[in-house]
Amino acid sequence: MTHDPNLAAPAEPPSSDNRSEAFQGVREARRNELAEDYVELIAELIHEHGEARPVAIAARLGVRAPTVTKALDRLAREGLITREPYRSVFLTEEGHALARECRRRHEIVLRFLIRLGLDAETAERDAEGIEHHVSEQTLALFAAYADEG
Amino acid sequence: MTHDPNLAAPAEPPSSDNRSEAFQGVREARRNELAEDYVELIAELIHEHGEARPVAIAARLGVRAPTVTKALDRLAREGLITREPYRSVFLTEEGHALARECRRRHEIVLRFLIRLGLDAETAERDAEGIEHHVSEQTLALFAAYADEG
DNA sequence: TTTAAAAGTTAGCTATGGCTAATAATTTAC
DNA sequence: GTAAATTATTAGCCATAGCTAACTTTTAAA
Numbered sequence: 001m002t003h004d005p006n007l008a009a010p011a012e013p014p015s016s017d018n019r020s021e022a023f024q025g026v027r028e029a030r031r032n033e034l035a036e037d038y039v040e041l042i043a044e045l046i047h048e049h050g051e052a053r054p055v056a057i058a059a060r061l062g063v064r065a066p067t068v069t070k071a072l073d074r075l076a077r078e079g080l081i082t083r084e085p086y087r088s089v090f091l092t093e094e095g096h097a098l099a100r101e102c103r104r105r106h107e108i109v110l111r112f113l114i115r116l117g118l119d120a121e122t123a124e125r126d127a128e129g130i131e132h133h134v135s136e137q138t139l140a141l142f143a144a145y146a147d148e149g
Numbered sequence: 150m151t152h153d154p155n156l157a158a159p160a161e162p163p164s165s166d167n168r169s170e171a172f173q174g175v176r177e178a179r180r181n182e183l184a185e186d187y188v189e190l191i192a193e194l195i196h197e198h199g200e201a202r203p204v205a206i207a208a209r210l211g212v213r214a215p216t217v218t219k220a221l222d223r224l225a226r227e228g229l230i231t232r233e234p235y236r237s238v239f240l241t242e243e244g245h246a247l248a249r250e251c252r253r254r255h256e257i258v259l260r261f262l263i264r265l266g267l268d269a270e271t272a273e274r275d276a277e278g279i280e281h282h283v284s285e286q287t288l289a290l291f292a293a294y295a296d297e298g
Numbered sequence: 299t300t301t302a303a304a305a306g307t308t309a310g311c312t313a314t315g316g317c318t319a320a321t322a323a324t325t326t327a328c
Numbered sequence: 329g330t331a332a333a334t335t336a337t338t339a340g341c342c343a344t345a346g347c348t349a350a351c352t353t354t355t356a357a358a
């Protein structure tokens with residue numbers, strides 16, 4: 001599940017302090033956020049338009065084309081997508097699994113926020129940021145509240 | 150409020166697409182996360198021990214000392230802290246304001262998660278990640294739920 | 299007071315994630 | 329079928345955020 005080279009990790013963890021665990025976890029999560037955003041978006045684009053072209057990815061993410069090229073190189077290196085130069089992008093099995101997982105989280109967070117009383121637009125924006133940082137336990141509580149709060 | 154050089158921003162925004170706004174916002178938030186974590190932690194350390202030493206910051210964040218030195222340089226450049234070589238760190242007025250704001254968010258998110266039914270440890274970990282990504286609207290709903298849900 | 303330990307800094311490495319400018323490939327239009 | 333427009337890539341820049349190794353400063357101990 002963890003396609004995470006983690007090349008800059010210390011030989012020996014800097015600290016086993018209890019308080020540092022939360023930050024360690026957050027940094028871990030941050031490293032995967034971009035990959036998750038891309039994979040989720042690629043799945044959406046394929047679903048909506050039959051293919052995921054870099055130009056569409058760039059437009060949706062609000063970044064320039066070369067940024068997308070570089071990011072896709074990294075995703076390919078990590079085994080989440082396959083691609084050929086100047087062609088559309090495809091998800092590997094692993095990428096597809098990650099996309100499903102992301103979509104699931106996103107939907108639960110979104111439904112939860114809307115149920116809480118948030119307007120759809122703000123809910124979408126907040127869900128985008130929150131979805132990468134909720135534990136499975138929190139997700140379960142969100143789902144329960146959304147379903148019958 | 151925004152001490153944000155944003156040097157790599159495009160001359161003309163890549164896209165005004167509605168769907169891209171959420172991602173733009175998340176990227177914006179991500180840029181400030183580290184600074185917020187540091188400032189919040191520095192305030193805590195000062196409160197707990199009377200001073201914030203780099204060695205303590207490194208231990209709490211779970212990173213190495215040079216990482217902290219560099220980050221503190223950046224915070225000083227941004228006007229959030231003041232410091233002298235080999236000495237403890239102090240918050241500027243702006244840094245103090247940001248720390249208060251972060252603490253407020255953190256506490257609301259934490260209280261909310263615990264009220265939802267999460268155990269304290271997981272709540273702490275999730276709050277650390279979530280606090281940077283909640284809008285003022287969501288925060289208000291969280292607070293309301295925590296106070297009398 | 300001198301020395302050893304701890305703390306902090308500097309230098310230099312890697313990788314990510316933005317960007318622009320220039321180039322290459324593919325599509326589209328004529 | 330060629331020319332123009334669009335799309336994609338490459339090269340090269342900058343800043344962040346981590347790391348180790350080596351060095352300096354400060355603090356603590358003997």
